[in-house]
Amino acid sequence: MATSALSIEHIDAFYGDSHVLGDVSFELGEARMLGLLGRNGAGKSTCMHVAMGLLPPRRGAVRVFGTNVAGMSPEMIAARGVALVPQGRRIFKSLTVRENLVVAARKPDAGSKHAPWTADTVFAMFPRLQERRSQIAAHLSGGEQQMLAIGRALMGNPRVLLMDEPSEGLAPQIVAEVMATIRKLKESGLSIVLVEQNPKLVFDVADDIVILNTGRVAVVSTPSELSKDGVDLRQHLGVF
């Protein structure tokens, strides 16, 4: 079997004494998109924090194209081609739009098949950011901030992109725009984990689905399997 882009193996993670992830394992195949679903507090964001090095796991491995990065610092993991679009966007508010992109620039890996991301290619994808390139990022609308957060992550020329609830708090029209972008990124061959609370958004674009429930993997499946009659998602996701 080919190496997976990201493989989470038997992760246990704690915030202080509270055990937030218990023996979590799943795999993201190369050039695939994995939808990570679950209710509030199910451990989705924690998974992303562990993968990015923001929360070192107490046990288990995080492999990026085969290399275990568990315990490495976020900047070392970023250097291995992992980028995060964090929950709440967390753009650098006092920097200009352009500076937000420039500080995150990383040269693509040798032998990368894709044209490298630069501030200009990000602007080509999000023309609205180009119009606001010299503005302080704090003054952007929510949708623009989300685009900037995505653009900033792409500037690292990642091989694995982690997106934590990119639709959160956005108007439906903007959500559609963001989802179209995500689809484009997937088609470009990027391996993506898409964290969402809303399964409908994910079922459209993801190849694989993992559902977390109270810090454990409850379901590993595909959208088509889960869309079949008789599969009861409500016990894991609540009403939707």
Place this chain on the structure above:
Amino acid sequence: MSFWLVLTVNSVTFGGLLFLLSAGFSLIFGLMRIPNLTHGSLFMLGAYVGATFVVGLLGFQLNFWLAAVIATLTVAAAGALAERLLLRQLPGDQLAQVLVTLGLSFMAADFCLMVWGGDPLSVETPGGLGGFARFGVAVFPIYRLAIIAIAVVVALGLWLLLDRTRLGAMIRAGVDDPDMARVVGIRVSQLFTIVFALGAGLAAFAGIIGGPILSVYPGLDQDMLPLALVVVILGGSGSLLGSFVGSIIVGFIYNFGQALLPELAYFVLFMPMLLVLLLRPQGLFGRHVP
């Protein structure tokens, strides 16, 4: 009339020195969230190291500006070492880091006392800048005007570095959100060392160029540190503009307070700090730090 003018120039001069001291203090506080209590010691160390060469304690004298460069680089290197060897070992533990900087400041004070003794060293005004400039009825010491010019040049340089370079944008990103800065691949720990060395070097530079005005004596560190603290609280941490404006304000309050209300000088100095803390805790130009 001339009294007020001279007092004003003295205030701006002192504000310029405070800016050199507090710009680094503010950046270190903004980026690393450490109130670096060695900052007064770095100022004093710079003054002593520079004075050593200016006065010729080693048996030879150096040009004032060469001595200032040596003092700046020596103390910057010492700052970088302290950051790497001590502060680095206590990541995320701010209380421990503060206590380490406090301990270091005591050690630095004793070190200076041991090496340079208890008598004040007076530093001569660098050649060519002695004497006075006359503007109409008012007469100003040229060296004080030179300090103002130097502070403005350094402020412009720092502003260019922070506002116009990628390194500067990275430092600001680190001040904004250190975790996210690391997530996008910025080696924040390397920035810590750079900023610490820069802040230490600037403090040392302020110490030596302030030498001809303040002279160099044991306790200089404890005289300067609270002033830097007031500047940063007034101006807001991590903000260059805040340091600049805060320094000028404190320069005025300190000089006018000492001249007009000498018995209340410290009250006059710390009262505005108290008000800012109560009414605008992030400082005049600072952003709210969660």
